[in-house]
Structure formats: structure tokens, C-alpha cells
Amino acid sequence: MIIVSALDLWEKLRILGMASSYDACAPPSIEERRAPLPGIFYAWAFGTKVPLLKVLLTNGCSRNCKYCAFSSLVDHGVSSFEIKELVGIFMDMWRKGLVQGLFLSSAIPGHPDNTMEKMISVARILREREEFKGYIHLKILPGTSQDMVRRALPFATRVSINLEAPREEFLKNIAPSKSIKGEILPLLPLLKEGFTTQFVVDIAPERDLDLLNAVEILVKRYGLKRAYFQTFRPIPGTPLGDHPPGSKARQMRLYQGEFLVRRYAFSPGELIDSEGNLPKNTDPKTFWVRNNPHFFPLDLEDSTYHQLLRVPGIGPKLARRIIALRRKGGLSPFHIEKAGINLRKSGPYLLYKGKPLVKGFQVILPLE
Template identity: 40%
Template sequence: MAMDSDEKLRLLGGTEDLDEERRAYSPAHSPQMRQAPGAAGIYWAAARGRRVPLLRALRTNVCELDCRYCAINRHRDTRRASFRPEELARTFMQMHERGMVVGIFLSSGVAGGPDRTAEKLIETVELLRERYRYRGYVHLKVMPGQSPDYIRRAFELADRLSINLEAPTPDHLARIAPSKDFWRHLVAPMREVVRLQRLHPEKLRAGQITQMVVGAAGDSDRDILAATQWLYGELGMRRVYYSAYRPVCGEVLAPPASDLREHRLYQADWLMRFYGFRLEELPFGPGGSLPQDMDPKLAWALRHPELFPVEVNRAPREWLLRVPGIGPESAQRIVRRRREGAIRSLEELRGLGVVVRRALPFLLLDGRYLADRAAARALWARKHEEAPRQLSLPWEADPLAAAAAVVGLRAAS
């Protein structure tokens, strides 16, 4: 029996395909895109500090690729369905007119080759733009190996384009997606989008994004973040998303990656994008892993006690950004506030957005060291003749106490 549109939406709007905007986590570890309870295909997406409902759907879950991490690859024994472009456009507009969704994210399994697949997606959006006069948000997935002509057509219609890199290097990709060529199928389309953006900077207002599956191919955090640095620097990627690997359909490529590991990658990503950190500065441990017991900014600070404490009333913005508990906005507020005179109290720092409990062990205020606990731990360390770095061992019990001890030794000396 043929499926009706509602049944297709329940199937194609809920497929677990490890998409970047569905599983992404911000540095606060809050989902960027959550499915609305009981509503097929509707996801709440984070956008400029607010949450908006999007229709997220596959046009088809028929796929000729063999990506081993994906629930819809050609070898899976799963129920298959496809929307016709007119059917999908009409379904979206009905939901939009009822106020259920404000935008659409269209993806697809690859059926009939990348360009044939792209043609069906583009036809759907052309119907929305031309027949239904829809002018709202459209995110289109670019198919692996999609030709420049079809990329250009998608570029003209969409607000955002994405193609999933999935793995940080060609070798890693070959382990989990044997039919994809890293450079030809994935990077070449990304470069074409960049070329079009340079020619038409007024278009594609939400930019180009990508995703990597974390842990499926034996990749380290260093491997992933090296690729991230390249994607931001060389390809001008608007955002890189990370999705912790989960085995699907009984095929286990590697142990499942933890949500915490995914979260640490987002934190490190933000350090590179907004805090001025370089890849080589990140606090990788053995095997290229980020620390799991504390955030990477705190771990970096504990490795560099010689750089702290920082004087709040004199430090430049780039050094304030290195202090745990101070972010880009609070650092900028501190700089602006200092033009009016010196900051005198912890309450002022709190009012400027500083997370004082985290920042205290690393700050001086007019030459005064503010972390009383640090002084006590420093005396304890001197009594036992322990080196500052040894005091960072009990991180799991109390990372901030360890921070205060490490920095306190320097402040008290």
C-alpha cells in the first residue's frame, strides 16, 4: 500500500542519519536542534539566541552509498520511501501556513547519482520560491560529488548549504565511507561553494557548514580539530559540527563516543574561533585526546602557571580571554569599563559577566590576589615541598582548588 504524506513525514522526518544540526551541542552542552515531542519532522533549532521550529526531512531514504555509520546506507534492511518534489513543497507550506515551522532543512539519500538527487532537492526549493513565493530560511544539503552546475543552482536558492566531511582525513574517511573520495566528492564541492561566495558575497547569508562523526574511524581529538582549523582557515566554513558516533543496525565500527567527548570538541572549537587559541596550544594528552575531567581552557591555564595571575585593570583583551570564567563579551565589557576608571570589586566583575568562582584563582585586582583558598594551598605546598604542577593532580575531586593552588604558589612567591 502506498504511503500518504503524513506517513512519509513520520519516516523521513525522523531518520537517524547523524546529521550535524540534529545532534550538535553548544559549549553550554545544550542541543542546537531538538525534535519537537510528537511532531514528525519538526525540530527546534538554535538561531541567534532563540529557538525556532524547522521542518527537517529527507526527500528520500533510498541511498546507493555504503557509509558504515549511517542507518540508511544501501545494505540496511529498512523501510524506504520518497517524497515527490511537489508533495514535499506542499507539505512544508501547509505546516508553514499553520505556524508550525518557520524554515526548512532538506537532505536526501543519494539515489540515481549526486546530480539526479540534487535535482530533486532543487526542484522542491524552486517550487517553494517560485510557485508558493516562500522567502524564508532554506538549508540544502549538497550531495557528495555534486557537480558545479548543480551546486550553483543550490547556491542561488538556499540560505545555507552543507556537505558533511564526516572524517578528518582521507584515511579516516576510507574506513567508514568506502564509496566517498575525500578530495573529489567532499572537498571539491566545498571549494566550489567558497568560489561562489567570493563572487556573490550577498548570497548564502547563513554560509556553509559541515559535520564530522566523532570516534567512528579511530580519529583523535587532535585529528578532528586539525581538520577544523583547516576548514575555518582555508575554506571559511561558517560552522563545524560534531556528532558522537553511535553504532547503528548492529554494525559496530568502534566503541560509542561519549557526549562529553563531543562537548569538549565544541569547547575547543570555540577556543579557536573566539578566544584566539591555536591548535598547538590546546591541552592534548596522550594519543591526542582532550582532557575529559575539565574544560580545555581551564586545563590550558593549569599547564601555564607562569602566565598567571592576570591583572584585571591592566591586561589586554587577548589575555583576559585566557582567564577561565571570562568570555569574549565579558572581556570586552571589562575593557570598556576600564576607560571610566579602575575596577575595584568582585561585584563589579560579576556585573560585567565574569564567572567569578572560576576566574578568581587567575586574577589580581589592583595588585591584590583574590583567591584566599589559593594562599592556603600555597602554604600547604611549601610545607610539603611540592612543585606547583604536582598540585594539579587532584583535578577530579576539585579542579578549581587545584587551579587556585597552582596559581597561588606563583602569587605568593
């Protein structure tokens, strides 16, 4: 009897772990790293890559998203964890050092509050009874009540809520029973400590501009920490089973564009071509630099943080370092390369006290 139960639990872990792979918790380069057991995925947590138990509470769903293997439109077997089963399996994996945290999501059978309540119970038991102090990521299900979100937040290290599409009309095409305006936007003001979201791309006719505009609004108004882009994977038996798969190259460009909008304060309109999409043959920052030669050169002595971020080879960390050195009076020609500025990459776009740092690609500063 015990053996049968253990096998049953293993099978649930396999099914509900695999089912969670439709939910991104890191860019593909990290998440797809080989994991030793079903349900274990690598994710960004606490600024580093960590293995998480990433599972759905259940794959039974009453919604009708056209791209999903678990929708009510698809005849599929339903697996669900009992609260105590999931708590037990997680603590077992954690004690054995296999995982460092939990990422819990779910399909939505019936009212979202009922499932959300069970997810909160898992997190609460882990915190209060098992005294687990590590990483817990809870997915906020669309349509959950504000009260339920408030109850979830104290137990979660991070939360996310998936928009899936950048605008209501795109979402209605692919997930008729979901609503950005009715089910997601009312919850965002409660997530002011930060949240992540996911978009499924290459499924609706959205342009990169639509996606990046959504990212910009979510960052500025609601404190979005990061957006993930899941390329569409057609699943046989679903209404979109014959739709062509999404492009990995587009996914990569969207991650680059999202980073530039969220961390570098580029506006989406600056990064796209005449058709509203990111350039296909170059990275978006290089594309912008080529189209804006009048912006350069910038003088290291008086450029702002956001101006410095536009220079090839300069990111947020280096821009902050340059400004900090300047304030301390430590940005002399002798220290410029030591500060981390790559003169061959960034030099052609920079001046120091009105003088060029390089001639063409030749470094002309005295560096020693």
C-alpha cells in the same frame, strides 16, 4: 483515494523525518527536545532555537557508507518525496505555525547532481511561488558539481556539507565511496558565506586532536561556522552493526574543544593530553589554565582580547565589553564587577593597574 494518499504522505514524513536524525543541526541538548510531530526538530537558526521541518528528500542511496542504514549494502525499503509533496507538506506545517523553517538533506541515489537539483527545486518553489522568506537549510551533497552549488546558494539561508571524518584515510575506512579531497574540498571555496559540517565520532580510530585540527583548518581557510559531532550509533544489518556505540561524554568534550578552537582561538595542540585527546575529567579550558600558570596574572588595563579569553569565566562577550569599557575610560575598580567580571572565578587570574583584584579567593578591591 485522498485518504490513502494522505496516509502515504504521513508515512513518508515519519520515515524521512526519522531518517534525518542522523544529521545534526544543533548540539544534542537542543535537537533532542520533544517535538510534536515526526520530522520536527529544534535547531539554531537566526541565533535562537526554532522548530524546523527536517527531512531527507529520499532515503534511497547508491553509496556504501558502512555505518548507514540507507547504504547500498543494506536491504531497506526506499521512500522519497515528490517535489510538490514536500513543498505542500512544508507550507501546511508552516501555515499552522508548527515549523519556522526547512532543513533539507538527502541520501544519494545515482549522481549527486540529480538529487541536488530536486532539493534546489523545492527551495526555489518555496521562495518564488510560495514567497516563503524564512529559514531554509540545504545540505550540499558530496560529489555535487560546483555549478549545482552555485545554483543552490541563492535559495538557502544556510548550507552544510558533512566531512564525516577528519582525514581521507579515516573516511575511506567507513565510507569507501566518499572522498574529502575529491568531492568536498573543491566545493568549500564556494561556501565562503559560511557553512556547517558534521563528523561521526568513535567509529574510525581518530583522536580528538585529528578532529580539532580539521575544525581549525576549516575555520581558518574556509570560514566554517560550526562543527557538529554525531556519536556513532550502531545500526543492526550494517557492516558496523556490531561496533560499540560512541561515547556521549566524548561528544560533549568535543563540543567544548570545538568552541575553544573556533571562538577562543586556542590551537588544538594546547588542549589535548599526551595521547592526543581532550582531558577526560575536566573541561579543556580549565585543563589549559592549570598547565599554564605562567600566563597569569593578566592586567585588565592592557590585556588583548585573545589574552582575556584565556581567563576562567571570561568569554567573547565579556572580553569585548572589557575592551570597549577600557577604550571609553570606564573600567575603574568600581565598575569591574558591574561589567560582569566574576571576581571569585576570574579575579585570581587578573590584575588592575598592576595590583591584584583578590587575595587568594578574597575580593580586596573597593567595590562600592
